[in-house]
Amino acid sequence: VDKDVAVVIGTGGMGQAISRRVGGGRALLLADFAEGTLAAVAEQLRGDGYDVTTRLTDVSDAASVAALADAAGELGRVTHVAHTAGLSPVQAPTAAILHVDLLGVALVLDAFAAVVAPGGAGVVIASMAGHMAAPLPPERELALATTPAAELLALPFLQPDAVPDPGTAYTLAKRANALRVQAAATTWGARGARVNTISPGVISTPMGQQELSGPSGEGMRGMVSMSGTGRLGTPDDIADAAAFLLGPQASFITGTDLLVDGGVVAAVRTRRAVG
Numbered sequence: 001v002d003k004d005v006a007v008v009i010g011t012g013g014m015g016q017a018i019s020r021r022v023g024g025g026r027a028l029l030l031a032d033f034a035e036g037t038l039a040a041v042a043e044q045l046r047g048d049g050y051d052v053t054t055r056l057t058d059v060s061d062a063a064s065v066a067a068l069a070d071a072a073g074e075l076g077r078v079t080h081v082a083h084t085a086g087l088s089p090v091q092a093p094t095a096a097i098l099h100v101d102l103l104g105v106a107l108v109l110d111a112f113a114a115v116v117a118p119g120g121a122g123v124v125i126a127s128m129a130g131h132m133a134a135p136l137p138p139e140r141e142l143a144l145a146t147t148p149a150a151e152l153l154a155l156p157f158l159q160p161d162a163v164p165d166p167g168t169a170y171t172l173a174k175r176a177n178a179l180r181v182q183a184a185a186t187t188w189g190a191r192g193a194r195v196n197t198i199s200p201g202v203i204s205t206p207m208g209q210q211e212l213s214g215p216s217g218e219g220m221r222g223m224v225s226m227s228g229t230g231r232l233g234t235p236d237d238i239a240d241a242a243a244f245l246l247g248p249q250a251s252f253i254t255g256t257d258l259l260v261d262g263g264v265v266a267a268v269r270t271r272r273a274v275g
């Protein structure tokens with residue numbers, strides 16, 4: 001096992017771009033729960049010369065995630081882990097969003113803490129949605145950061161009466177991702193590895209396009225047009241940030257979040273009232 005291994009979980013728009021950026025010269029292990037997408041992306045990347053292995057994985061299932069981490073460890077030294085699997089509010093109901101976007105990240109951080117190589121790094125894709133929400137009380141933040149994964153979805157403020165709709169679930173989950181990564185920085189650090197989140201803005205992937213066509217689409221376009229860059233993000237914008245955070249130039253960066261949103265959050269926070 002003398003290969004370096006890059007694991008990319010979620011083979012949608014961002015997962016594919018990150019695979020191309022960090023997969024070259026390494027064993028590339030791809031995981032997704034959509035069998036067809038996984039096979040098609042693997043075939044394309046193999047055609048382009050990448051050394052690809054696939055594993056059907058449901059990130060909301062602890063056993064499935066543990067098996068993925070074991071498979072990664074068996075391939076070689078796990079130096080790169082990119083977690084991009086997720087569901088957006090137009091794609092899924094509240095419970096599925098909490099299972100995949102919130103619990104799934106906790107499971108991946110735990111499972112890969114046990115196999116990541118010294119000097120390795122991980123990146124979890126959160127969202128600018130986590131930056132838009134009102135601040136959570138400190139005791140809720142601590143609970144989201146430190147409650148064992150198996151008990152996470154039993155927290156009182158994650159119960160159906162407290163999370164009224166998929167949008168609220170998504171925002172909470174994405175805030176939780178950054179908090180979970182803060183806690184994981186210590187456990188990953190004990191192995192000599194680092195881990196961070198990226199919070200993307202509106203990125204033109206299949207998910208991004210679905211959201212733009214949905215009920216929040218108009219508001220999203222409005223935010224993009226008043227942002228510093230005035231444009232949608234591309235999957236490569238996120239892959240560039242991921243390559244930086246996973247690479248040697250980020251060796252002192254761990255447990256933090258990089259907002260890659262083209263300036264949307266900055267514009268929303270500082271917009272003057274019109275009139």
Ligand SMILES: NC(=O)c1ccc[n+]([C@@H]2O[C@H](COP(=O)([O-])OP(=O)(O)OC[C@H]3O[C@@H](n4cnc5c(N)ncnc54)[C@H](O)[C@@H]3O)[C@@H](O)[C@H]2O)c1
Nearest residue numbers: 010012013014033034058059085086127202203205207208
């Ligand atoms: N596109 C955007 O505008 C945007 C903005 C902010 C954050 N994000 C986040 O970025 C990440 C990547 O999104 P994307 O735009 O590449 O989306 P995408 O829909 O193109 O890809 C997401 C992939 O995750 C997979 N997936 C979903 N549930 C899964 C599960 N339970 N187990 C395994 N795989 C699963 C899907 O099959 C899909 O291939 C997501 O976490 C998303 O919430 C996206």
